[in-house]
Amino acid sequence: MCDLCVMNAVKDRLLSRRDLFRSASAAGAGALLGASAAPAVALGASSGQMADMTHVLDENFPTFSNKSTFHLKQRSRFEKVGFNTKEIVVNEHSGTHIDAPLHFSADGASVDEIPVxxxxxxxxxxxxxxxxxxxxxxxxxxxxxxxxTDTHGPFPKGCCVAMNSGWAAHVNTPRFRNADWGGTLHFPGFHVEAVQMLLEEGDDIAGIAVDTLSLDIGPSPDFPTHCAWLPTGRWGLECIANLDQVPHAGATLIVGAPKFKGGTGGPSRVFTLF
Structure with missing residues (x-):
C-alpha cells in the first residue's frame, strides 16, 4: 500500500433545491446556493491539458440488463429536405452518465436542480x-x-473522488459486464464504508465517480453505496472514461449534466482540465 502511494506521488510529479443538501449536506447548502459571485471550491491550476472522460454512446453500449437502452432514429435527411435531424430514445442511466440524488431517494434533487x-x-x-x-x-x-490522503493531503473541498479500476479498457467487450453463468455481474465499485468515511471526514465532497456500470460492485444485490451516498444530496458518475490520462490530484472535472426537468440522471459529456 505504501509503495503504491509513493509510486503514485512520483508519477503525479512527472506528469431538491428545497431538499438538496438536507441531512449530511445541509451545512454546505447555503454556501453553494449563495455563491453566485465566487467559485464554491478552489479549482486546480491548468497547464492547458485536457481529457475527454466520456465514452461514445451507441446502441451497443453495455447495460445492466444486456439490452440496448439507446436508440438514434433518422427523422429528416439532408438529401431530401436540406438538413438532418434525429430522434433520441434513451434510458437516463446509459453510457457515461450522472446519477442525481433523486435516483435513490423519494424527494431528492432531480438532475436539473444540481447547482452548476x-x-x-x-x-x-x-x-x-x-x-x-x-x-x-x-x-x-x-x-x-x-x-x-497520505500522499496528497486532505481531499479538496467540494471535489469528486473517482475510482480508477482500469475497467474502462473493457467497455467494448463482454468483460465490462463480466456476467457469470448465472447472470450475476462482476466488476469493481465503492465499498459503502468508503463513502461513509467521505461523508463523515471529507470536506463537503460533491460526488463520486467510477469507470464501471455502477457505484456499487457488480454482484451487489441491494446497492448500499447508492443508498448511502445519493440521498445526502450528492451525485455519482458511472462509466467514466480515461482516468488513466489525468493526474491523481490537481485536475478540474467538468460535468456536462443534462437539464431534464425531474430527471434522475442522464448521459453527460464529462471532461477534465489539468
Whole structure:
C-alpha cells in the first residue's frame, strides 16, 4: 500500500433545491446556493491539458440488463429536405452518465436542480487497478482513501473522488459486464464504508465517480453505496472514461449534466482540465 502511494506521488510529479443538501449536506447548502459571485471550491491550476472522460454512446453500449437502452432514429435527411435531424430514445442511466440524488431517494434533487457550482469541481483519482486485475469484485475501501490522503493531503473541498479500476479498457467487450453463468455481474465499485468515511471526514465532497456500470460492485444485490451516498444530496458518475490520462490530484472535472426537468440522471459529456 505504501509503495503504491509513493509510486503514485512520483508519477503525479512527472506528469431538491428545497431538499438538496438536507441531512449530511445541509451545512454546505447555503454556501453553494449563495455563491453566485465566487467559485464554491478552489479549482486546480491548468497547464492547458485536457481529457475527454466520456465514452461514445451507441446502441451497443453495455447495460445492466444486456439490452440496448439507446436508440438514434433518422427523422429528416439532408438529401431530401436540406438538413438532418434525429430522434433520441434513451434510458437516463446509459453510457457515461450522472446519477442525481433523486435516483435513490423519494424527494431528492432531480438532475436539473444540481447547482452548476457542484458540477465544476476538483478531481481526486484513486487507483485500484492492481487489485481489480486480481479480483473483479474488488472495492475502493477506506484504506484506499487513506493512501490517497497520505500522499496528497486532505481531499479538496467540494471535489469528486473517482475510482480508477482500469475497467474502462473493457467497455467494448463482454468483460465490462463480466456476467457469470448465472447472470450475476462482476466488476469493481465503492465499498459503502468508503463513502461513509467521505461523508463523515471529507470536506463537503460533491460526488463520486467510477469507470464501471455502477457505484456499487457488480454482484451487489441491494446497492448500499447508492443508498448511502445519493440521498445526502450528492451525485455519482458511472462509466467514466480515461482516468488513466489525468493526474491523481490537481485536475478540474467538468460535468456536462443534462437539464431534464425531474430527471434522475442522464448521459453527460464529462471532461477534465489539468
Amino acid at each position: 457550482e457542484r458540477l465544476i469541481v476538483p478531481l481526486a483519482v484513486i487507483d485500484i487497478r492492481a487489485k481489480a486485475a486480481e479480483n473483479a469484485d474488488s472495492q475502493l475501501t477506506p484504506d484506499d482513501l487513506k493512501c490517497w
